[in-house]
Amino acid sequence: MIRRLVPLTALLALGAAACGGGAPATTPGSETEGAAPSGPIVIGALHPLTGGLAVDGQQMADAAQLAVDEINEAGGIESLDGAKLELASADTTGAAEVAQSEAQRLIQDGAVALVGPYQSAVASQVAAVAERNSIPFVIDVATADSILNQGYTYTFRMQPNASGMGTVGAQYLADLAESSGTPIDKVGYMHEQTEFGTTVMEAFKAEAESLGMVVDPVISYDAFQASDLTTEVTRIKEAGVDALAVTGYYRDGLLIANNVAAVQPGVQAVIGIANGAYDLPQFPTDAGEKAEGYLDANYHPDVTQDGYQELAEKFKAAYGADIRTPAVLSYEAVRLIAAGLEEAGSVDRADLREAISGLTFETIMAGNGPVEFDEKGENTNAVPILMQVQSGTVKQVYPADFAEAEPAFPAAK
């Protein structure tokens, strides 16, 4: 029986991959491109609408749709005689090869620009497709530095890259330590093991060491397979560190918070670096008291802005859920493309690329200024800010320009 089971399992895994990769039928004959659109202007959105990342993927697609609706209600793209936008949303299922074929399909169906995709591995593939087809691709969420290190000219990213978040995260931790007079000499690091977690950790480590901290031990884990990280947290405790830094997604972040509460590692603070859990409103709800004092250095909407509050209310009314940061980024990415269309006054993809690369775009994300892209396509003003769970809600605490409350430091665990 085992002899039968093993090859069959392999066969099945292969089969599943093949089914997943199957491209849906494409419509032949794309729309003709020109200065004056005959129908609505199509923006293609690529997000994981099913599978393990569907929580954020669905929100992102919804938020992108919300942005399109708002722009249409406000009269469409003025410079194109009030042309309306249309969102074509596709499901990447979280798989790079699916995203690639879906991107191809959206391009053939006449999309003028693409937004997406939430995962770095997927972004790399879509960026390559965008470059080959000369279509602007605005990354809403995907942090890996490598995506924009290929010399692409059609891909843009609004959020800070992984190394940017790691570097600034280390500086924030050092700042808090100094201003509160709590020495942080040794930091333990737990990160999810893909490119995202690894790049953020390496950048954090380099910066922290240049600031005089020691980063040891560094423990990586499989975010999708881990069901208990108590042993790993015990290793952190045994190493006697002053602070614990964590980079990962929601489920594993919550798991670590629970395990930290059980093990009580005796650290002065737990700080997320680009962490997908600790700056979300859902985190204190799910973790309760255990969440208190958790810090997170992450790219985040500036909640002190009216524009953000308006969006949050609208989103909640339309979709019945609190908007999460990735969805805010999708919303902003669509608005950015619309601003590019306005500027270009054309639906030609090359014209649009030109316009986007030269934009100065006012965003509701917290940063050093409006979105402006460098020659690689990175937003030069993107910077993470520090959030902290205080009395059951997530508050912006640092730098002072964005602070809603004073940081509580140390926040011993």
Add this chain to the structure above:
Amino acid sequence: MADLATVAEPAAGTPRRRLVPSVPLLVTVGLVGVAVVVALIRTGSPATVRQAVLTGLLLGGVYGLVALGLTLIFGVLDIVNFAHGALLTVAMYVTYTLSDRFGIDPYVSLLVAVPLLFLLGAALQRGLIDRTLGQPLENQLLLTLGIALLLENALLLSYGGVPKTVNPSYDEPVRVLSAVADLSRILAFLGALAIAGLLYVLLQRTRLGTAIRAVAANPRGAQLVGVDVRFIFMLTFAIGTACAGAAGVLVVPFVTVEPTIGELFNIVAFVVVVLGGLGSVPGAVLGGLVIGLTEQLGGIIFPSQSPLLSVFFVFVLVLFLRPQGIFGRRQ
């Protein structure tokens, strides 16, 4: 038919055998001991290793419980049930709904979720899987995979992808020999052992169990002596699914409930089934414990690797050295 180590054991006429063969058991315990020593040398921290052993055992109990249902279905129906993880997820959502809507304690919802999953299993077997019996194995595999996709996406559609949590207020960390574990994990472990014990008694000591074992050993022979084979098939699938249901309820307090969460246990459960010896109830429990310990100790011996690395390393090794499974018997 399946190589049913324990299930297919002749009922009478042969001297009583032990639950599992003792030589492989001793070798396994020895190897776990070696792994503990290596982990100790590697970390130099007894506290970390103690924690790894405790976490590994507790986690392993849950793996064993998930594998129990699979191994039973595999042993009797000869079906690789890829829907097992999705059925476990259904039970988790039942528990979540009961807790969220009616404030019912997760452990009380065992009384609802387990019978419900039993019925669901019976319906699935009679309605769909029964039609593929006797057909090529691929048909059955694709069918169960299809059921899994259907269930997962139905859950995604009705509950959305936002992870849900159920936190009983009494779920506090408990100290066990200077290591620590949440009370819910300890309860899940004890629950797994209790269910395995019940299942073992059912199979070995009751008329129904004898019929199930007879069908597993030789369906045609069982039919000839008057066993309703179709009914036993349905019943076994239902019992297996109920095991997944119990596992689902027991893990709810310490995992986040998401439509795809079943995958977390599914892959490991397949490994446990093969390691433990197909169809063997004690094998599934021991296999679960071995895999739990492998995952945790492997995690500290080879840091920065996926916990599955050491699991699959052990898996491949066992397939080479003892293809009938550590605790399986040669045919």
